[in-house]
Amino acid sequence: MSPTPTFQLNTYNLTAAPATREAVPLLHELSIGVGWPHRPEDWEVVIDLGTGVIARDEIGRVVGSALCTTRLDRLAHIGMVITTPKLQELGAGRWMMEHVLEIAGDRLKVLNATRAAYRLYIALGFIPQGQVHQHNGKVTACPAAPAPAKGAIREMTPDDHAAVHALDTAAFGAARPMVIDRILPVSTGTVLEREGRVAGFALCRRFGRGHVVGPIVAEDDNAAVALTAPHVRAHVGSFLRVDTRQPDGDFRAFLLAAGISHFDTVTRMTRDGTLPETGPAITYALINQALG
Numbered sequence: 001m002s003p004t005p006t007f008q009l010n011t012y013n014l015t016a017a018p019a020t021r022e023a024v025p026l027l028h029e030l031s032i033g034v035g036w037p038h039r040p041e042d043w044e045v046v047i048d049l050g051t052g053v054i055a056r057d058e059i060g061r062v063v064g065s066a067l068c069t070t071r072l073d074r075l076a077h078i079g080m081v082i083t084t085p086k087l088q089e090l091g092a093g094r095w096m097m098e099h100v101l102e103i104a105g106d107r108l109k110v111l112n113a114t115r116a117a118y119r120l121y122i123a124l125g126f127i128p129q130g131q132v133h134q135h136n137g138k139v140t141a142c143p144a145a146p147a148p149a150k151g152a153i154r155e156m157t158p159d160d161h162a163a164v165h166a167l168d169t170a171a172f173g174a175a176r177p178m179v180i181d182r183i184l185p186v187s188t189g190t191v192l193e194r195e196g197r198v199a200g201f202a203l204c205r206r207f208g209r210g211h212v213v214g215p216i217v218a219e220d221d222n223a224a225v226a227l228t229a230p231h232v233r234a235h236v237g238s239f240l241r242v243d244t245r246q247p248d249g250d251f252r253a254f255l256l257a258a259g260i261s262h263f264d265t266v267t268r269m270t271r272d273g274t275l276p277e278t279g280p281a282i283t284y285a286l287i288n289q290a291l292g
Contacts (some may be wrong), residue, residue, distance in 0.1 A: 014064070167281055202231060
């Protein structure tokens with residue numbers, strides 16, 4: 001059953017409309033209101049890469065959003081699901097999700113659930129698949145990082161972009177060329193070169209209160225730390241964020257030693273399928289929680 005275009009919530013009458021760049025200033029106000037760090041430019045990235053809906057009240061204010069990246073092969077990553085707390089209690093969150101699920105169609109659906117939204121996603125048929133740990137904070141120092149066991153770390157060049165696409169597809173489990181192409185021009189990068197080929201990479205760009213490092217694709221903690229260290233070193237004294245699915249280990253220990261503390265944990269969830277097998281390199285850090 002298709003979701004209704006309007007929704008009555010006590011004294012509120014909400015109307016669903018497409019999420020567009022023209023709505024970014026109001027979406028930015030919405031995310032600030034719930035304490036999310038996204039800049040207008042961060043909203044533009046998500047809107048450019050997908051489709052979604054916004055909820056407007058009777059006087060045109062934006063009081064909710066839900067987006068998904070439909071520019072992926074057989075996969076939709078759902079994010080930026082926001083409603084004001086009062087409206088969420090009245091069912092607006094479920095109504096917004098019904099719209100975005102219809103947009104996603106029969107694709108495998110992936111999202112990262114906050115504690116507040118977890119029960120809603122369970123009720124909508126999503127299944128937990130693991131945890132994502134959000135690390136952020138002002139970098140206090142760059143701890144000593146051992147050199148990779150094999151190969152060497154160097155700056156990324158445009159000649160590396162084809163290898164970055166191939167590694168990201170293998171590690172993420174799906175091709176997402178438009179996503180990677182959207183963030184490469186606004187990122188600095190490091191690569192692990194081994195015997196003339198790229199065996200890992202890390203991207204860093206402006207996001208939220210400072211910068212975010214991600215994705216990071218590497219075969220092990222040693223390589224992930226070596227790829228990340230130059231970005232940490234470049235931002236000593238500044239705010240840095242890393243979202244990772246890695247459990248406790250050398251990679252997360254490195255982040256903590258740099259002052260990038262563990263801020264929150266969310267649950268990675270799927271519906272209408274399971275994530276494909278990946279490897280040998282894996283994704284140590286996400287682009288961000290809205291894009292995977």
